[in-house]
Amino acid sequence: MTNKFSYDGLFTEKSEDLPMSVVEHAKYDFAVAYPAPETLPMDGLVRALQVAVDARGDEIARQMAYYPHVKGSPELREFTSYKLDNDRGFNVSPDDIVLTNGSGEAIQLIIHAITEPGDTVITEQYVYGGTFNQLKKAQADIVGTPVDDQGIIPNLLEELIIRLIKENRNPKYLYSIPEHQNPMGPTLPLERKKQILEILNKYSMPVIEDECYVDLRFEGQVQPPFRALDDSGIVIYIGSYSKLLAPGLRLGYFVAPEDLTRRAMSFRHGSGPNLFGAYAIEGFLSNNLDAHRGKFNPLLKQKKDAMVMSLEENFSGTGATWSNPEGGCYLWLTLPEGSDICSIRDDIFNEGVGYLGGTNFAPNNDGQNCARLCFAFESPQKNKEGIELFSHLLKKRSIIKN
Amino acid sequence: MTNKFSYDGLFTEKSEDLPMSVVEHAKYDFAVAYPAPETLPMDGLVRALQVAVDARGDEIARQMAYYPHVKGSPELREFTSYKLDNDRGFNVSPDDIVLTNGSGEAIQLIIHAITEPGDTVITEQYVYGGTFNQLKKAQADIVGTPVDDQGIIPNLLEELIIRLIKENRNPKYLYSIPEHQNPMGPTLPLERKKQILEILNKYSMPVIEDECYVDLRFEGQVQPPFRALDDSGIVIYIGSYSKLLAPGLRLGYFVAPEDLTRRAMSFRHGSGPNLFGAYAIEGFLSNNLDAHRGKFNPLLKQKKDAMVMSLEENFSGTGATWSNPEGGCYLWLTLPEGSDICSIRDDIFNEGVGYLGGTNFAPNNDGQNCARLCFAFESPQKNKEGIELFSHLLKKRSIIKN
Secondary structure, X not given: OOOOOOOOOOOOOOOOOOOOOOOOOOOEEOOOOOOOHHHOOHHHHHHHHHXXXXXXXXXXXXXXXXXXXXXXXXXXXXXXHHHHHHHHOOOOOHHHEXXXXXXXXXXXXXXXXXXXXXXXXXXXXXOOHHHHHHHHHOOOEEEEEOEEOOEEOXXXXXXXXXXXXXXXXXXXXXXXXXXXXXXXXXXXXXXHHHHHHHHHHHOOOOEEEEOOOOOOEOOOOOOOOHHHHOOOOOEEEEEEOOOOOOHHHOEEEEEOOHHHHHHHHOOOOOOOOOHHHHHHHHHHHHHHHHHHHHHHHHHHHHHHHHHHHHHHHHHOOOOOEEOOOXXXXXXXXXXXXXXXXXXOHHHHHHOOEEOEEHHHHOOOOOOOOEEEEEOOOXXXXXXXXXXXXXXXXXXXXXXXXO | OOOOOOOOOOOOOOOOOOOOOOOOOOXXXXXXXXXXXXXXXXXXXXXXHHHHHHHHHHHXXXXXXXXXXXXXXXXXHHHHHHHHHHHHOOOOOHHHEEEEEHHHHHHXXXXXXXXXXXXXXXXXXXXXXXXXXHHHHOOOEEEEEOEEOOXXXXXXHHHHHHHHHHOOOOEEEEEEOOOOOOOOOOOOOHHHHHHXXXXXXXXXXXXXXXXXXXXXXXXXXXXXXXXXXXXXXXEEXXXXXXXXXXXXXXXXXXXXXXXXXHHHHOOOOOOOOOHHHHHHHHHHHHHHHHHHHHHHHHHHHHHHHXXXXXXXXXXXXXXXXXXXXXXXXXXEEEOOOOOOOOOOHHHHXXXXXXXXEHXXXXXXXXXXXXXXXXXXXXXXXXXXXXXXXXXXXXXXXXXXXX
């Protein structure tokens, strides 16, 4: 055999030597970002695909033989257009919708189109890790705006914008998850949305509205999206089927003004996402959307309730607080100022409880005393037990008091 | 309604305002890059998925609920490892294989990892359009090396390398499709492969070996891949399930040394490609690979034969030549030096015959007298008729003589 060939010196400056992520699960896994696997309608999806193939196999084969339409399956875009109108109150044609390999690709394409190195971008105080990483790769100057239990606080957002402008860091756009924000959980009420839109229009800042959790509401009132309140083009809308059905399907989408769409698409390597998943989703959801949400969300609520109840039992009086979201997958635990649950994450993991430390989500480099807990993955019983164990492990280390 | 929000001035320099590609088909469509839709085993794929779900639904649901493994479905990587050993004569573990959204994503990730702006990259004289575009985006200095009916000519490759080094354009790597090259059709014989590997080792140039058409052989002898002749790491191997089954499935893969794999993966936005397609492919091919090829390839051969026979009938004596590939989807038509079939492409399209002009594939800016004809899509009868019409349209314009 020849000597090993060395790639040293051939790698590009932009390429990173990252460790390959290996997913390990703690006994009580609150670190994940997954919906409940037991609600995943595998049978329904495969049956929907079979029905579609039986009914119009030749047509589907012809579509599958072609490379997918650059914007993705026309049928699923048609359904998405109907769903957005029906569920989210805004009307766009299937041609305005671009399907993507999960909403992650949508976020990536949009960020590439409008983020030069050094551009200032505002996010919620703590921001979804995937977006955070994409923004860091784009070398954005990322600033978190303060959030309370109703999400972004409009007047503090405006104060921040004014301060940034003074500092010659004119913010270019806002990225927000208004419903069941990841990682903190709040939903932005209508009134605040209107105020934020006024501010954004005043400063000519678009918003990337990421509604990937909107279908996962189990209590409270769904709020209209930014996109339904303003169709001037200032709102770039992102949605996903990954959370409602299965991340493994890798299907999300975005809706943007045409010129932005063209720019974003110029970063796509090939054609639209896989048609197999698209047929299954379209076939399944066009008959079962409400039934599926009706089964899925009550279970999510049980899980959230079990975790919150266990937090009340085990963390009350410790100075800790936690969010109580109306949907989504996560709640946000905040320990008293000055405590640090980020540096002990690996130890706690090894003793049975997985979570993500607040610093993973923190553009402002805070969050040492915070953690994101996913309630959607484990059973209600395991949520209860895991939180019990978590408090025990923190008390043992005197991070919280008995 | 508010005024339209303008994105002027917000777009990044790297973003391009490209027209959205709309696929239109000529009556006789030789412009496409598709296999025969009538051989697409839709039923078999869906049945395989159903069998997998019936047999191990809970496990699959759990996998689908998790984000896919960063390298893609373990089952399909297991199968791919077996297939590479069995079909292509080299042994790699499933962990050495990374599944991608079509081979296009594999090409993109590798190019990102090893191509700085200005780097010189050698390709075949005419090169697959997808790779060509990716290399242009990476701002590579792309140079085509001469090709005859057996592919790259080793001594001319070395001459080219020497000339480029003299010009201070040290070539960084070679990109090649050795089996049924796109767009020209030739297969590189073993002896040449050995010579090329010697040259590449001498000049420390890796090769990206793209075998996306290797399963589509209908005559002649399959040749061992570069990767089976050299496992020093100098060969980066790319494969695809898109051509054998359906482009709509979007599943390809690459095999590279670990450090290069990590670098390439740092450009991936999220997790591996969709699991739905992966289960279907793995389930279907592990029982039907040979049967499927046995059905698929004879039909391809009929189509190729029909096109070649019609070329003989209609283009003989015109000075035109054409390749006669042993597999793949395309043949390469060359009209006499000085003729131009690229600029009249749209007119010919409107009169019923679709093809791609040679300039689309030409790093050296030649190919005005060449066209790529896809024989895989239309029926044998339509291949015959379309070529007849094509010659008629060219004669009418005096581009070829009667």
